[in-house]
Amino acid sequence: MTPETHWIVGPGALGRLIALRLAGRVPVRLVGRRRLPGHQTLITPEGDTLARSLDMARVEALPAETPAVVHLTTKAHGAEAAHAALATRLPEGVPLVLWQNGFACQPRLTERHHGPVLCATTTEGAHVQADDRVTHAGHGHTYLGALDGRHRELAGALARTLTAAGLPAETVDDIRVRLWRKLAVNAAINPLVARYTIRNGQLRDRPFRPMVERLITEVAAILSAEDVAPPDGNGLEGWRQLVWQVVEATASNRASMLQDVLAGRLTEHEAILAPLLAAASRHRLPAPCLAGHLDELRLRAAALAEPPAAC
Ligand SMILES: NC(=O)C1=CN([C@@H]2O[C@H](COP(=O)(O)OP(=O)(O)OC[C@H]3O[C@@H](n4cnc5c(N)ncnc54)[C@H](OP(=O)(O)O)[C@@H]3O)[C@@H](O)[C@H]2O)C=CC1
Numbered sequence: 001m002t003p004e005t006h007w008i009v010g011p012g013a014l015g016r017l018i019a020l021r022l023a024g025r026v027p028v029r030l031v032g033r034r035r036l037p038g039h040q041t042l043i044t045p046e047g048d049t050l051a052r053s054l055d056m057a058r059v060e061a062l063p064a065e066t067p068a069v070v071h072l073t074t075k076a077h078g079a080e081a082a083h084a085a086l087a088t089r090l091p092e093g094v095p096l097v098l099w100q101n102g103f104a105c106q107p108r109l110t111e112r113h114h115g116p117v118l119c120a121t122t123t124e125g126a127h128v129q130a131d132d133r134v135t136h137a138g139h140g141h142t143y144l145g146a147l148d149g150r151h152r153e154l155a156g157a158l159a160r161t162l163t164a165a166g167l168p169a170e171t172v173d174d175i176r177v178r179l180w181r182k183l184a185v186n187a188a189i190n191p192l193v194a195r196y197t198i199r200n201g202q203l204r205d206r207p208f209r210p211m212v213e214r215l216i217t218e219v220a221a222i223l224s225a226e227d228v229a230p231p232d233g234n235g236l237e238g239w240r241q242l243v244w245q246v247v248e249a250t251a252s253n254r255a256s257m258l259q260d261v262l263a264g265r266l267t268e269h270e271a272i273l274a275p276l277l278a279a280a281s282r283h284r285l286p287a288p289c290l291a292g293h294l295d296e297l298r299l300r301a302a303a304l305a306e307p308p309a310a311c
């Protein structure tokens with residue numbers, strides 16, 4: 001039993017990337033809801049192979065060990081259930097790091113968790129190849145901070161650990177703004193590419209370009225009412241600049257929501273679109289395009305949840 005162990009709960013693409021990068025520098029335990037091979041391999045963006053044996057555990061059979069920190073790396077829609085399954089087993093005060101996209105579980109778990117909560121937003125890219133193999137598709141950068149502005153020392157120590165492990169990270173005082181900015185970009189890109197089964201770069205062309213512009217207009221008005229500014233420029237123009245920069249930089253990507261649709265998985269629409277629509281409703285702002293996408297993705301999610309018809 002070691003007090004420094006990082007538990008990584010949610011052994012998918014991002015979870016295994018973090019686990020494999022951290023392993024060897026700090027003790028790591030990968031926690032999932034099903035059994036995975038302990039011997040795991042990471043293919044790096046440079047094409048190298050990093051193989052490690054990891055300590056594993058299942059959520060329902062956790063070891064008698066107090067982790068130094070718990071990284072929650074499930075999809076956004078799985079985060080609260082995963083946290084609930086762990087919470088009674090964790091002593092008070094264990095730090096929690098939320099790696100989810102969107103802005104849904106972060107405020108709720110910050111309130112609910114009995115210990116410090118940090119949020120992370122990252123541009124690292126990873127995808128699962130097999131139960132024992134994950135690809136680190138592209139290097140990125142991670143921002144860490146607490147929604148309530150506390151726990152700076154903890155965030156600093158964690159950022160140093162991640163950076164030393166090859167995942168460059170820094171602490172920020174405005175993680176809420178950073179999460180909303182990523183959400184804004186995801187809201188303008190992901191529902192469209194998922195609906196039309198296109199790569200990000202195709203959004204630059206007709207008929208998609210005006211659709212993106214309409215989404216950016218809705219998002220910009222909502223975020224201005226929420227006092228969330230784009231990183232450069234002002235208001236609508238700043239948001240347009242940000243979204244089109246990301247489209248350009250990720251032109252050949254299949255966005256995460258499209259990958260989820262193609263794989264028949266639930267998308268993160270509730271974490272990305274629902275917070276925007278809740279804010280639109282608070283500020284009495286129209287958001288018909290965002291609402292249309294959310295309705296459509298909810299219908300798809302409901303169909304996925306239905307048991308297959310008996311034949
Ligand atoms: N992948 C990436 O490059 C990036 C991802 N993100 C964000 O990180 C989050 C995770 O994404 P990603 O890794 O791609 O997703 P994955 O679907 O690859 O991984 C999610 C993992 O969580 C596990 N899980 C689900 N519920 C539980 C539970 N109750 N207890 C334990 N484990 C559970 C799943 O296990 P099972 O196999 O049993 O379903 C799966 O292994 C998302 O919010 C995503 O938006 C952000 C930036 C980059």
Ligand SMILES: CC(C)(CO)C(=O)C(=O)O
Nearest residue numbers: 189250253254255256257
């Ligand atoms: C920025 C974008 C849209 C890049 O593909 C992304 O974060 C995603 O795929 O979810």
